[in-house]
Amino acid sequence: MSTKLLGERIKRKEDPRLIQGRAHYVDDIKLDGMLHMVFARSVYAHARITKVDTTAARALPGVVAVYTGQDIKGKLGLVPCAAGMEGLKIPDHPCLAIDKVCYIGEPIAAVVARDRYVARDAADLIEVNYDPLPAVTDPLKALEKGSNVIHEEFGDNVAFVAKLDAGDWKVVEADSTLKVIKQRFINQRLAPISMETRGVIASYSPGEDTLTVWSSTQIPHILKTQLALMSGVDEARSRVITPEVGGGFGSKLNVYGEEGVACFASKQLGKPVKWIEGRRENMLATIHGRDQVNDLEIYVQPDGKVVGLKCLIVADLGAYHQLLTPAIPTLTALMILGCYNIKHVDVETKGVFTNKMATDAYRGAGRPEATYIIERAMDLVAHELKLDPAEVREKNFPSPKDFPLALPTGVTYDTANYQKTLKRVLKAASYSKLRKEQERLRKKGKYLGIGLSTYVEICAMGPSSRMPAGGWEAGTVRVEVTGKVTVLSGASPHGQGEETTFAQIVAEELGIPFDDVTVYHGDTFQIPMGIGTFGSRTTAVGGTAIYNAAQRIKKKMARIAAHKLGIKPGALQFVDGKIQTADGQKSIGFGEVVAEAIFAKQLPPGIEPGLTEHCVFEPPNYTFPFGAHLAVTEVEAETGEVRLRDYFCVDDCGRILNPMLVDGQVHGGLAQGIGQALWEELVYDENGQLVTGSLMDYALPRAHQFPWFNTSNTETRTPVNPLGAKGVGEAGTIGSTPAVVNSVMDALRPFGVRHIDMPLKPEKLWNAMKGGLKTS
Amino acid sequence: MTLDGTYKISAPRDIVYKQLMNPEVLSRSLPGCEKLTPNPDGSFSAQLKIGIAMMRSTYQGRVEILDAVAPEHFRMLVEGKGSGGFMKGEGTLTLSEDGDDTLIAYKGEAQVGGLIASVGQRMILGAAKQNVTQFFQEFAKQIAAR
Numbered sequence: 033m034s035t036k037l038l039g040e041r042i043k044r045k046e047d048p049r050l051i052q053g054r055a056h057y058v059d060d061i062k063l064d065g066m067l068h069m070v071f072a073r074s075v076y077a078h079a080r081i082t083k084v085d086t087t088a089a090r091a092l093p094g095v096v097a098v099y100t101g102q103d104i105k106g107k108l109g110l111v112p113c114a115a116g117m118e119g120l121k122i123p124d125h126p127c128l129a130i131d132k133v134c135y136i137g138e139p140i141a142a143v144v145a146r147d148r149y150v151a152r153d154a155a156d157l158i159e160v161n162y163d164p165l166p167a168v169t170d171p172l173k174a175l176e177k178g179s180n181v182i183h184e185e186f187g188d189n190v191a192f193v194a195k196l197d198a199g200d201w202k203v204v205e206a207d208s209t210l211k212v213i214k215q216r217f218i219n220q221r222l223a224p225i226s227m228e229t230r231g232v233i234a235s236y237s238p239g240e241d242t243l244t245v246w247s248s249t250q251i252p253h254i255l256k257t258q259l260a261l262m263s264g265v266d267e268a269r270s271r272v273i274t275p276e277v278g279g280g281f282g283s284k285l286n287v288y289g290e291e292g293v294a295c296f297a298s299k300q301l302g303k304p305v306k307w308i309e310g311r312r313e314n315m316l317a318t319i320h321g322r323d324q325v326n327d328l329e330i331y332v333q334p335d336g337k338v339v340g341l342k343c344l345i346v347a348d349l350g351a352y353h354q355l356l357t358p359a360i361p362t363l364t365a366l367m368i369l370g371c372y373n374i375k376h377v378d379v380e381t382k383g384v385f386t387n388k389m390a391t392d393a394y395r396g397a398g399r400p401e402a403t404y405i406i407e408r409a410m411d412l413v414a415h416e417l418k419l420d421p422a423e424v425r426e427k428n429f430p431s432p433k434d435f436p437l438a439l440p441t442g443v444t445y446d447t448a449n450y451q452k453t454l455k456r457v458l459k460a461a462s463y464s465k466l467r468k469e470q471e472r473l474r475k476k477g478k479y480l481g482i483g484l485s486t487y488v489e490i491c492a493m494g495p496s497s498r499m500p501a502g503g504w505e506a507g508t509v510r511v512e513v514t515g516k517v518t519v520l521s522g523a524s525p526h527g528q529g530e531e532t533t534f535a536q537i538v539a540e541e542l543g544i545p546f547d548d549v550t551v552y553h554g555d556t557f558q559i560p561m562g563i564g565t566f567g568s569r570t571t572a573v574g575g576t577a578i579y580n581a582a583q584r585i586k587k588k589m590a591r592i593a594a595h596k597l598g599i600k601p602g603a604l605q606f607v608d609g610k611i612q613t614a615d616g617q618k619s620i621g622f623g624e625v626v627a628e629a630i631f632a633k634q635l636p637p638g639i640e641p642g643l644t645e646h647c648v649f650e651p652p653n654y655t656f657p658f659g660a661h662l663a664v665t666e667v668e669a670e671t672g673e674v675r676l677r678d679y680f681c682v683d684d685c686g687r688i689l690n691p692m693l694v695d696g697q698v699h700g701g702l703a704q705g706i707g708q709a710l711w712e713e714l715v716y717d718e719n720g721q722l723v724t725g726s727l728m729d730y731a732l733p734r735a736h737q738f739p740w741f742n743t744s745n746t747e748t749r750t751p752v753n754p755l756g757a758k759g760v761g762e763a764g765t766i767g768s769t770p771a772v773v774n775s776v777m778d779a780l781r782p783f784g785v786r787h788i789d790m791p792l793k794p795e796k797l798w799n800a801m802k803g804g805l806k807t808s
Numbered sequence: 809m810t811l812d813g814t815y816k817i818s819a820p821r822d823i824v825y826k827q828l829m830n831p832e833v834l835s836r837s838l839p840g841c842e843k844l845t846p847n848p849d850g851s852f853s854a855q856l857k858i859g860i861a862m863m864r865s866t867y868q869g870r871v872e873i874l875d876a877v878a879p880e881h882f883r884m885l886v887e888g889k890g891s892g893g894f895m896k897g898e899g900t901l902t903l904s905e906d907g908d909d910t911l912i913a914y915k916g917e918a919q920v921g922g923l924i925a926s927v928g929q930r931m932i933l934g935a936a937k938q939n940v941t942q943f944f945q946e947f948a949k950q951i952a953a954r
Contacts, residue, residue: 075889075893075894075921075922075923076894076921077921136921136922136925136926156890156891312923312926312927315926316926717925717929719919719921721920721921721922721925721926721929722925722926723925723926723929724926724929725923725925725926725927726926726927728927729926729927729929729930
């Protein structure tokens with residue numbers, strides 16, 4: 033009997049400590065002599081700072097230090113941007129504003145005090161005088177000649193322009209049989225809102241000249257390098273520890289100014305300094321997601337075959353670049369064709385500065401926007417040509433035999449069967465029955481909508497040649513003397529459950545009990561190398577590094593076992609705590625071989641003592657998970673309210689290592705994707721004030737607003753890595769938003785409605801319906 | 809945010825105008841006004857304690873009367889800042905005779921920023937209107953008690 037772990041619904045190793053409240057987050061860490069930091073932030077979106085008076089704050093008992101932009105100038109590095117794009121304009125982004133503020137919530141001063149409440153009170157005593165400047169809040173107006181310029185040194189508000197042009201547009205434009213469908217889509221700004229806000233403790237030891245930082249981050253190793261560079265502490269003397277992280281969704285794939293200031297303050301004071309972000313700060317000053325305006329043109333044959341796509345993507349980047357800000361909208365251009373091999377493509381992407389918080393990676397990061405554009409387009413094609421939306425998609429799918437498929441966008445899709453997921457979801461939802469029900473209900477004045485989305489995403493990021501600072505991942509497997517196994521991963525999962533998945537991989541490979549494997553991550557002193565968790569990469573890239581390390585352990589153990597058994601080293605099996613020949617005739621205990629490997633009494637010649645293997649996996653390509661989603665909605669004609677009645681999805685994330693974790697990822701992703709379609713929106717007013725700055729005003733969905741999700745999977749293994757896994761962290765978010773919008777637009781069809789921008793609030797729908805029914 | 813409206817005071821226009829220029833009366837009438845002291849340049853320094861939504865903060869600010877044409881109209885600039893953010897307002901008050909009474913017509917623009925804008929936006933217009941009404945009610949009382 034072999035140890036079957038992969039593909040099983042194994043409960044998460046992480047859960048007992050999390051559910052029982054015994055896990056440790058940054059705020060749970062208390063160090064001797066620790067001081068607390070609070071920031072004074074800008075109340076203007078755009079203004080010159082004429083004075084910062086910290087006298088009263090410094091005088092408050094309990095205050096240890098107050099730092100302003102002038103104090104850090106030249107002593108603390110700038111907030112880094114890693115996007116290396118040609119011609120990209122990168123404005124100086126100091127950790128504390130020096131003489132100008134460019135968005136609401138920009139940190140101006142930091143107060144360090146003996147407790148957090150004194151620090152807060154002192155921050156309120158800091159007097160800042162502003163000379164307000166006109167705020168630039170609309171990305172389209174920001175592009176106009178004569179617009180106020182945020183960063184004067186650049187002359188305009190354009191951070192970059194990127195072009196993607198393929199095919200022969202002369203042919204397309206000359207073809208009078210083609211129908212041209214145009215539409216503007218607005219992909220609204222969202223807040224990532226992780227349950228745990230950001231948090232950091234920086235502890236500089238003057239004697240040892242070492243810097244230790246505890247941060248709620250997705251990228252401990254990158255953060256270590258950057259904080260070392262910013263604070264001037266030797267990188268080899270710097271350490272980042274990531275304790276439990278209560279969610280990130282991309283918002284913690286970053287290096288923030290507050291982290292830099294914490295290091296600076298600790299270095300100045302020789303004491304640990306803690307900063308824990310408040311929820312309102314989190315809404316204001318943690319990166320935002322999405323925020324694009326997309327002008328689309330689709331060129332389609334009368335039979336529904338799409339031959340050309342043009343799109344202008346205007347991406348609102350906010351005031352400064354965070355780590356990957358300008359790179360995110362380029363992913364929209366890269367994935368804009370979705371699962372359709374459209375020959376002629378012309379995409380222009382413009383990144384625009386506005387007086388808002390920076391946008392950056394939020395679950396899906398550029399791909400939800402791409403999927404929304406192309407999947408709404410497919411429905412518009414169906415609508416205009418009076419075809420069934422499922423039929424239009426099918427007509428445009430490449431065949432499973434076409435893979436690997438090189439697209440005009442420059443990426444090569446690994447493997448897929450789009451027909452299969454679509455067919456499955458139509459069957460799961462009883463599509464033709466639903467259409468009949470829709471007809472029946474319409475006659476009764478009830479408006480049912482059926483919306484499809486067939487998506488493909490780009491995951492397992494990624495080949496180093498395409499990534500800003502390496503796309504590999506590192507893994508170490510170490511067998512301890514007692515036969516227990518320690519696994520180290522450079523990916524830094526923060527809720528995804530890879531402590532479980534990685535243990536499944538190693539336990540199955542080594543034929544030992546699942547409970548004998550413990551996975552560690554998120555400490556740069558323990559884990560030699562790492563990139564992090566984002567872009568649905570941790571299992572596919574990080575898991576493969578561990579899988580490869582386990583193969584090396586097996587190879588070494590097999591040599592020692594063969595030596596002990598007096599047989600030729602060959603194909604030995606690792607099963608049930610034993611290493612045995614294929615026929616099971618000869619075997620030796622796993623523990624016995626471990627002892628031999630470490631005590632090294634009779635090792636075969638040329639074998640080094642010890643069982644520690646470190647592996648770095650460099651992926652040859654991205655992976656391209658895909659799926660088909662179907663949303664059933666009901667729209668109340670009298671009120672414009674939407675009820676999401678049913679949700680079906682068939683996702684293909686390659687080989688599934690733990691179906692329960694895949695379901696969990698899909699459920700969470702759906703909640704966020706549906707949230708964008710129906711409720712969520714960050715709103716800035718014309719002065720650049722954030723008017724949705726609390727959870728009273730920002731409509732984050734709650735569980736009762738969702739139906740049960742009918743999830744299922746197909747498994748098309750990727751050849752890109754030996755596990756065959758593609759990644760699933762962002763699938764739900766990417767696939768669901770257009771499915772829901774398509775569904776609501778389908779419901780409103782009798783009213784002649786073609787498109788309404790998200791979020792689909794009752795007010796907008798009611799207004800669209802009040803004109804009454806239109807007979808088409 | 810635009811604020812406009814009218815309020816009738818049972819007193820002759822000359823008196824109403826004069827009292828509107830009286831810092832003592834003003835300070836008693838302005839909701840949450842803790843201090844109102846004249847500056848050498850003719851403006852006033854003010855300390856106001858105002859609550860919007862769940863936030864009650866103290867604002868240090870300035871009140872200035874401009875373009876005054878007695879007893880007909882004047883322009884008023886108010887600005888304040890505090891831990892809840894900032895507020896700025898500019899408005900015109902026009903006084904007209906209505907029999908023995910005086911009709912005050914006001915029209916102004918107000919802007920808020922910072923915390924009060926990000927968490928209290930939905931309440932701000934309501935709160936501002938309420939504060940204006942409170943001001944006139946209190947002002948009318950002060951005149952009546954003269």
